[in-house]
Amino acid sequence: MKILTSFLFLFISTFLFANEADGWNDLFNGKDLSGWKQLNGKAKYEVVDGEIVGTTVANTPNSFLTTDKVYGDFIFEVDLLVDNEMNSGIQFRSLSDPNDMDGRVHGYQCEVDPSARAWSGGIYDEARRGWLYPLEMNPKGREAFRRGEWNHYHIEAIGNSIRTWVNGIPCADLIDDETAKGFIALQVHSIHDESEAGKQIKWRNLRIKTENLQRRPWTDIPVVNLIPNYLSPQERAQGWRLLFNGETTSGWRGVGKEAFPEKGWHVENGELIVESADGAESGNGGDIVTLDEYSTFEFKVDFKITEGANSGIKYFITEKYGSDMSAIGLEYQILDDERHPDAKKGTDGNRTIGSLYDLIPAHKNKIVHKPGEWNQARLVVKGTRHEEWLKSNNFIATDFVGASVEHWLNNRKVLEYERGTQAFYALVARSKYAKWDGFGGWESGHILLQDHGNEVHFRSIKIRKL
Structure with a gap:
């Protein structure tokens, strides 16, 4: 018994000492x-x-x-x-x-x-x-x-x-x-x-x-990452880079222009702000786009809307369609669903926040923070997941770089879809985009932040190529 007691005491003492x-x-x-x-x-x-x-x-x-x-x-x-x-x-x-x-x-x-x-x-x-x-x-x-x-x-x-x-x-x-x-x-x-x-x-x-x-x-x-305009060491290791540093508009220009708009947008307190123009679309500074084009990528941005605001994030922008201040493209909708009338238009809520505008509605159980609070949009654009389907239907894979698209809102996925499929083109055919030939089929394009005439704040704009 003494031997067993001594052994237990030695074991416990050794364990505690090693632990400390x-x-x-x-x-x-x-x-x-x-x-x-x-x-x-x-x-x-x-x-x-x-x-x-x-x-x-x-x-x-x-x-x-x-x-x-x-x-x-x-x-x-x-x-x-x-x-x-x-x-x-x-x-x-x-x-x-x-x-x-x-x-x-x-x-x-x-x-x-x-x-x-x-x-x-x-x-x-x-x-x-x-x-x-x-x-x-x-x-x-x-x-x-x-x-x-x-x-x-x-x-x-x-x-x-x-x-x-x-x-x-x-x-x-x-x-x-x-x-x-x-x-x-x-x-x-x-x-x-x-x-x-x-x-x-x-x-x-x-x-x-x-x-x-x-x-x-x-x-x-x-x-x-909830610290504004900051890349953590792990984000940098994963290939992320800032598209907005919180101080300048470097990396962006006006739609159809070589420079950033002289009015309608400004930087304040680490935020990129589109100013109010009484709801007139592109009625002030106009939309802005990235200098670079992207095909497969992951994009994140924090946004804060004012009451009744309307805006959007467009992607695969070619500037082929639209005006000298605005452009047509696939759009991640940003909207005050409770106050803006556009939320009740379209089909099945496909003009509400997080939706693929006028095409696919965001999930109804999405988490939305009210006007004056920050939300995060995330876009994930990957290569197609249906290569065999495309081949069997005589599609060329290179025609649909970045075919798989996901919309995320506040770190929850609210929709996903495939570009270049019959289902996608059927949606386009019954939407406001039907009159634009080849809509949504571009291999690459700019990313756009929309001026829809309402004050909206953006920060922590980040991207990485996939």
């Missing part, structure tokens, strides 16, 4: 909830068999078991097992102030989502901005979580870079500077149905490192 020597500190002693406190809801937290167990209780707000300490830069790890029918999350750099929302916990949350949506590892801004990094943009990340099993979470928060992994698979890569430090918390989500009471989530092996932090190698998952 490697810079890790345990956040849970395996016995009680020392160093933690509960905020907001009344869900049950207890220690059972060396694990923290959270149990749902009906008709109480979201509950949070929070660390007494706050953390700025850190690497955090935890293993968790969650009931397949409940939702949870790991708060970090989070806050609770009695003078702010009556002490409601708010801040970054790494999602625990065993539902069919499969957004575990995504980043949500609890009680503040909502979804920052939904996993719809990272299909491989959606496959990381294992239902009904223990899952290992790894969170890095170093400076403005926040990255997550689930079971070793990269899930989210966020660049943001909203909150520099705060507590870590274990969430038990609120429920309002008594039949859902008693469901549990378990946590174990909670540890944190706060010094001599070494980032994991960069990954190739999409980056969500």
Whole structure:
């Protein structure tokens, strides 16, 4: 017995020493909830068999078991097992102030989502901005979580870079500077149905490192960058470049012109602003286009509309059609759907925000931020996914460079389509574009920001060739 006791003591001592020597500190002693406190809801937290167990209780707000300490830069790890029918999350750099929302916990949350949506590892801004990094943009990340099993979470928060992994698979890569430090918390989500009471989530092996932090190698998952007009190291490595630096109009010119418009547009506070002209299309400075042309690319821009505003992002612009201040092309619609009458025109909502204007409506469950708040548009234009279909119908592949197109709004895909197909041309034939021969079939073209006579702000304009 003495030999066994001595061996166990030596093993535990060696483990703890190695843990500390490697810079890790345990956040849970395996016995009680020392160093933690509960905020907001009344869900049950207890220690059972060396694990923290959270149990749902009906008709109480979201509950949070929070660390007494706050953390700025850190690497955090935890293993968790969650009931397949409940939702949870790991708060970090989070806050609770009695003078702010009556002490409601708010801040970054790494999602625990065993539902069919499969957004575990995504980043949500609890009680503040909502979804920052939904996993719809990272299909491989959606496959990381294992239902009904223990899952290992790894969170890095170093400076403005926040990255997550689930079971070793990269899930989210966020660049943001909203909150520099705060507590870590274990969430038990609120429920309002008594039949859902008693469901549990378990946590174990909670540890944190706060010094001599070494980032994991960069990954190739999409980056969500919320810092205006800034490229992160990973974005640069992925081939992104800025089309607007927040200071000048370099890289842009007026439609049909060699220079940027002398009026109607200006740069202010890191934003490229098209000025109001009482709703007259191209009635002031006119549309602007990139100097370069693109065939397959990924394009992102933040935009902020004023009430009742109308604008758009056009692509594959050749300036063959239109006027000396405007051009015709495929258009990602930007609109105040609630106030602008164009939202009710067209067919099935194909003139609403995020839609392929007058051709394909955006998904009705899209996330839209109201006028005065920033939204992000994203265009993904790739090579065709239907090469065999094109060949069998006597199409020439080079005629449809960039045939596969996706529209994204606030990091959620709202539509996708194929150029150069019979279905696409059928849509064109019944639209306002039918009178323009070969509409939408160009191999490459400029990207355009529209002057539709309403004030709209743009920033963080980025592109990479695919």
